[in-house]
Amino acid sequence: MDSPDITSATATELIESLQSGSVSSVEITQAFIERIKAVDSKVHAFLHLDEEDMLSQAKNSDQRREKGKLLSRMDGVPVGLKDVISVEGQPLTAASKILENYISPYDATVTRKLKEAGAVLGGRLNLDEFAMGSSTENSAYGPTRNPWNLDCVPGGSSGGSSAAVAAREVPLSLGSDTGGSIRQPASLCGVVGMKPTYGMVSRYGLAAFASSLDQIGPFAQTVEDAALLLETISGHDPLDSTSYPSDVPSYSTEIKLPLEPCKLGLPQEFFGEGMDDEVRKCIEQAIRFYQAKGFEIVDISLPTTDLSVPVYYVIATAEASSNLARYDGIRYTSRSEKAENAIDVYAKSRGEGFGEEVKRRCILGAYALSSGYYDAYYLRAQKTRTLIRNDFDQAFAKVDAILTPTSPTPAFRFGEKSEDPISMYLSDIYTISTNLAGLPGISVPCGFTQSGLPIGMQLIGQALKESNLLSIAHIYDREHGYGRKAPNL
Amino acid sequence: MKYEAVIGLEVHVQLDTQSKMFTRVGTGFGQPPNTLTNPVVLGLPGALPVMNLEAIEKSIKVGLLLGCKIAPVCKWDRKNYFYPDMPKNYQISQFDQPICEGGEVEIEMPGESPAVMGSHRKVQLTRIHLEEDVGKLTHYDSYSLVDYNRAGCPLLEIVSEPDLFSPDEVFAYLTSLRNSLVSAGISDCDMEKGQLRCDANISVRPAGTDTLGTKVEIKNLNTISGVRNGVEYEIKRQTKAMLEGEDITQETRRWNPEQKYTTPMRTKEMAHDYRYFPDPDLMPVKIEQDWVDRIQKELPEKPFDKQRRYQSEMGLPYSSTSALCGDRPLCEYFEQAAALTEVPAKVANWVVNDLLRELSQTTAGDNPTSEKITLDNCKVSPQSLAELVSMIEDGTISNNVAKELFPEMFSSGKSAKELVKEKGLEMKSDGDEIEGLCAQAITNDPDAADKFRGGKEGAINALKGAVMKATRGQANPKVVDETLRRLLAP
Numbered sequence: 001m002d003s004p005d006i007t008s009a010t011a012t013e014l015i016e017s018l019q020s021g022s023v024s025s026v027e028i029t030q031a032f033i034e035r036i037k038a039v040d041s042k043v044h045a046f047l048h049l050d051e052e053d054m055l056s057q058a059k060n061s062d063q064r065r066e067k068g069k070l071l072s073r074m075d076g077v078p079v080g081l082k083d084v085i086s087v088e089g090q091p092l093t094a095a096s097k098i099l100e101n102y103i104s105p106y107d108a109t110v111t112r113k114l115k116e117a118g119a120v121l122g123g124r125l126n127l128d129e130f131a132m133g134s135s136t137e138n139s140a141y142g143p144t145r146n147p148w149n150l151d152c153v154p155g156g157s158s159g160g161s162s163a164a165v166a167a168r169e170v171p172l173s174l175g176s177d178t179g180g181s182i183r184q185p186a187s188l189c190g191v192v193g194m195k196p197t198y199g200m201v202s203r204y205g206l207a208a209f210a211s212s213l214d215q216i217g218p219f220a221q222t223v224e225d226a227a228l229l230l231e232t233i234s235g236h237d238p239l240d241s242t243s244y245p246s247d248v249p250s251y252s253t254e255i256k257l258p259l260e261p262c263k264l265g266l267p268q269e270f271f272g273e274g275m276d277d278e279v280r281k282c283i284e285q286a287i288r289f290y291q292a293k294g295f296e297i298v299d300i301s302l303p304t305t306d307l308s309v310p311v312y313y314v315i316a317t318a319e320a321s322s323n324l325a326r327y328d329g330i331r332y333t334s335r336s337e338k339a340e341n342a343i344d345v346y347a348k349s350r351g352e353g354f355g356e357e358v359k360r361r362c363i364l365g366a367y368a369l370s371s372g373y374y375d376a377y378y379l380r381a382q383k384t385r386t387l388i389r390n391d392f393d394q395a396f397a398k399v400d401a402i403l404t405p406t407s408p409t410p411a412f413r414f415g416e417k418s419e420d421p422i423s424m425y426l427s428d429i430y431t432i433s434t435n436l437a438g439l440p441g442i443s444v445p446c447g448f449t450q451s452g453l454p455i456g457m458q459l460i461g462q463a464l465k466e467s468n469l470l471s472i473a474h475i476y477d478r479e480h481g482y483g484r485k486a487p488n489l
Numbered sequence: 490m491k492y493e494a495v496i497g498l499e500v501h502v503q504l505d506t507q508s509k510m511f512t513r514v515g516t517g518f519g520q521p522p523n524t525l526t527n528p529v530v531l532g533l534p535g536a537l538p539v540m541n542l543e544a545i546e547k548s549i550k551v552g553l554l555l556g557c558k559i560a561p562v563c564k565w566d567r568k569n570y571f572y573p574d575m576p577k578n579y580q581i582s583q584f585d586q587p588i589c590e591g592g593e594v595e596i597e598m599p600g601e602s603p604a605v606m607g608s609h610r611k612v613q614l615t616r617i618h619l620e621e622d623v624g625k626l627t628h629y630d631s632y633s634l635v636d637y638n639r640a641g642c643p644l645l646e647i648v649s650e651p652d653l654f655s656p657d658e659v660f661a662y663l664t665s666l667r668n669s670l671v672s673a674g675i676s677d678c679d680m681e682k683g684q685l686r687c688d689a690n691i692s693v694r695p696a697g698t699d700t701l702g703t704k705v706e707i708k709n710l711n712t713i714s715g716v717r718n719g720v721e722y723e724i725k726r727q728t729k730a731m732l733e734g735e736d737i738t739q740e741t742r743r744w745n746p747e748q749k750y751t752t753p754m755r756t757k758e759m760a761h762d763y764r765y766f767p768d769p770d771l772m773p774v775k776i777e778q779d780w781v782d783r784i785q786k787e788l789p790e791k792p793f794d795k796q797r798r799y800q801s802e803m804g805l806p807y808s809s810t811s812a813l814c815g816d817r818p819l820c821e822y823f824e825q826a827a828a829l830t831e832v833p834a835k836v837a838n839w840v841v842n843d844l845l846r847e848l849s850q851t852t853a854g855d856n857p858t859s860e861k862i863t864l865d866n867c868k869v870s871p872q873s874l875a876e877l878v879s880m881i882e883d884g885t886i887s888n889n890v891a892k893e894l895f896p897e898m899f900s901s902g903k904s905a906k907e908l909v910k911e912k913g914l915e916m917k918s919d920g921d922e923i924e925g926l927c928a929q930a931i932t933n934d935p936d937a938a939d940k941f942r943g944g945k946e947g948a949i950n951a952l953k954g955a956v957m958k959a960t961r962g963q964a965n966p967k968v969v970d971e972t973l974r975r976l977l978a979p
Contacts, residue, residue: 084534084535085535086533086534086535092534092535094534099534102534104533104534104535105528105533106527106528106533108535203535203537204535204536204537205535205536206535207534207535208534208535208770210769211769211770212769238539239537239539240537240539241537241538241539241540241770241771241772242769242770242771242772318766319769321569321764322567322569322579322764322766325569325571325577325578325579326532326534326576326577326578328571328578330573331531331576332533342573346571366569366764369569369764369765369766370762370764371762371764374764374765374766378766
């Protein structure tokens with residue numbers, strides 16, 4: 001296999017090649033390292049790359065293959081990780097200056113599962129600082145660029161993870177999704193990205209943004225690859241109290257089973273103003289595809305949709321204000337050189353170490369939790385969250401999945417929204433309610449704008465029915481395969 | 490005007506559990522600094538808490554022991570504030586739904602003398618909640634060091650109502666609470682090791698009035714007597730201020746045990762806003778009634794209940810019960826031995842006098858033996874003590890001989906029977922032999938015999954003494970007495 005063939009291949013194709021013996025894990029890994037060296041100066045998806053470590057993992061995989069002792073199908077396939085997922089002995093910066101010198105002494109549960117599956121863990125991927133943002137412009141180490149148009153953002157917060165897959169720097173990657181941070185960048189970069197049901201994937205070892213919303217999920221060129229990666233990282237974890245105790249089906253096998261056409265809901269609130277015309281056109285084409293396949297399209301209503309952004313920004317920031325308190329300059333985080341007393345250590349280390357958006361959200365969240373304001377903000381937001389959940393419950397009494405655009409617009413230009421936090425927050429308007437309801441959602445590439453920017457469709461499924469959701473997405477993806485198209489870099 | 494104090498206590502008790510509150514790291518005192526840690530204890534990025542069931546179970550046990558209402562759901566909140574002893578800068582605690590509510594602690598005030606039982610009263614509790622402990626800071630000139638070994642250990646906070654009215658009551662409350670918790674295996678409650686810590690809320694008001702005065706919280710009360718002294722000082726300070734017409738400031742003060750006074754730490758205006766909210770990392774846990782019922786069934790007898798039972802059912806004097814009942818293993822030892830005899834009061838006497846004396850001598854500072862002996866490795870088993878007491882009762886040996894034998898039993902582990910046989914110390918009750926010796930004694934001391942016959946009762950003692958001397962104390966005193974009286978009878 002030639003290098004370009006390797007880097008453009010899906011994980012499933014790489015696995016077939018590894019099985020047939022036409023390529024080794026070392027060759028695959030080497031090809032991706034070369035690709036990263038060739039294009040990442042333009043894309044800047046990577047914050048850190050440990051070539052030596054990757055090649056040694058690949059070598060071990062090849063040795064296992066020789067001895068017939070493979071750990072899983074995934075053995076030898078590279079996977080990139082968003083820089084909020086702990087890997088023992090590797091840096092974890094969360095794209096923040098405050099964690100500049102931190103090396104994680106332990107593995108996240110997803111890391112352990114990937115290691116146990118024999119995957120080659122390759123590189124730390126860029127993001128908005130502490131996963132707060134929708135453009136990756138909030139990284140303290142510089143933004144990631146959209147491989148389809150280097151003047152545009154890749155989306156965020158997992159912009160490094162989506163751009164790396166789109167730029168063919170890695171076949172698979174993991175991101176985290178708190179309000180759309182996997183699905184939105186997947187949509188903007190033209191790759192598949194999925195947020196599983198809350199509790200399906202352990203959060204142990206994921207630097208927390210908002211604990212009740214965060215969920216780790218896969219990026220890939222195809223739904224099939226995403227299914228494979230998801231089944232590798234899912235499952236109950238005794239180290240995460242919010243982890244769901246259930247068995248993990250083999251998604252990559254189940255999506256290939258025949259699927260009875262079912263009902264897809266279109267929430268009227270999502271199809272109103274604010275949606276880009278080209279996005280609308282692509283979504284309508286996707287809807288027609290499903291109709292042609294015998295799916296019933298049902299108009300539904302999610303009346304609380306307009307509340308989801310404000311509710312999200314109260315709950316997520318409240319949790320973040322507490323979760324990020326540990327980054328204090330006392331132990332493993334960078335300490336301000338200007339600190340002269342204990343209060344200084346906190347104030348100056350955090351003042352210098354955090355970026356604007358992180359500070360804004362910590363202050364917002366602390367305010368929402370303050371005595372005298374708690375009932376009006378946090379408590380009310382939690383009650384409204386229940387209403388949002390109820391909306392989805394009612395909708396799923398009528399339909400099997402919900403179809404929406406992932407993002408109201410294709411990728412926007414750098415600086416276009418970064419000066420206006422509210423317009424930035426609204427770019428997650430279609431994805432946020434999924435997190436508030438704890439539901440699985442997937443973004444599947446569904447076309448391009450005339451200027452060549454990718455567009456994504458979102459499918460939202462019922463809690464714990466990942467298999468069904470992936471199957472519905474797969475039917476579309478296997479016939480269109482927009483994610484297989486690579487940008488010219 | 491006369492003033493009276495009203496006191497409420499917040500007692501922190503470290504639960505004796507295998508592992509920490511939210512992660513599988515061991516607990517312990519005196520380990521090298523920062524060795525009982527892991528990513529969860531240190532609050533590293535991505536670390537998550539998982540609840541320790543043993544800590545919940547022990548908390549329920551405490552609640553049942555103290556007659557509290559047990560919450561149907563155990564829910565967790567984050568208490569947010571910045572301090573270097575807290576790795577996450579928030580403490581996982583319970584805010585609006587404590588695991589236990591209400592309840593009471595029975596206290597006993599000192600009696601007229603140690604042999605007389607004092608008055609009893611029940612002090613009302615507000616709530617008991619569970620939380621994680623913080624680390625330990627040590628301050629130096631230009632820096633401070635922190636040890637996270639203690640951080641994350643399960644800590645129970647027992648909050649009383651303002652229902653204590655004197656330093657003596659405070660002392661009685663802490664003593665009773667400690668006895669209950671230690672005897673139920675909840676905690677060793679060693680204040681020196683920080684296993685039991687106490688803050689006191691004190692206010693003073695004109696005697697006989699109902700409203701509460703301005704509350705002052707006293708911290709750093711690190712020993713039980715320190716609590717008593719600190720509370721006493723603060724009551725005097727506030728009373729003096731009131732008498733001089735000064736206002737009491739609502740504040741937190743720190744007890745200085747060396748200088749014996751309190752100094753201001755922070756005022757109400759400086760109070761934290763802890764921004765409590767439910768911890769999203771932890772699911773609330775349902776406490777099923779079956780679980781509570783099972784713990785209730787396994788609940789040990791409360792020390793004061795035991796004390797009352799020992800007095801009424803076993804006929805023990807108050808002084809013995811007060812020495813026994815704070816110490817559950819000692820009570821178990823006593824009950825095992827007592828069950829093998831007909832004379833529990835006498836067994837109790839042996840336990841609280843002789844056994845405790847021998848045990849304390851092995852641990853005394855100026856005469857330490859190589860090995861510290863406790864009830865666990867004590868060579869005198871309950872069976873062995875019961876045998877000794879029975880041998881006195883059936884006349885095999887005298888009480889004096891028994892008293893001499895006990896230390897040897899304690900050090901050698903030999904039974905009383907073995908020692909008596911070895912040394913030939915059986916009491917002589919043989920009628921003929923004793924009659925011969927008695928007759929001899931009368932012959933040798935006709936003067937004493939005459940005096941006795943003349944009505945002087947005490948004169949018989951000289952004759953008895955002679956017989957005992959001739960038998961080296963082994964003659965059965967009862968038989969000697971009877972025999973002498975028969976021989977001296979007119």
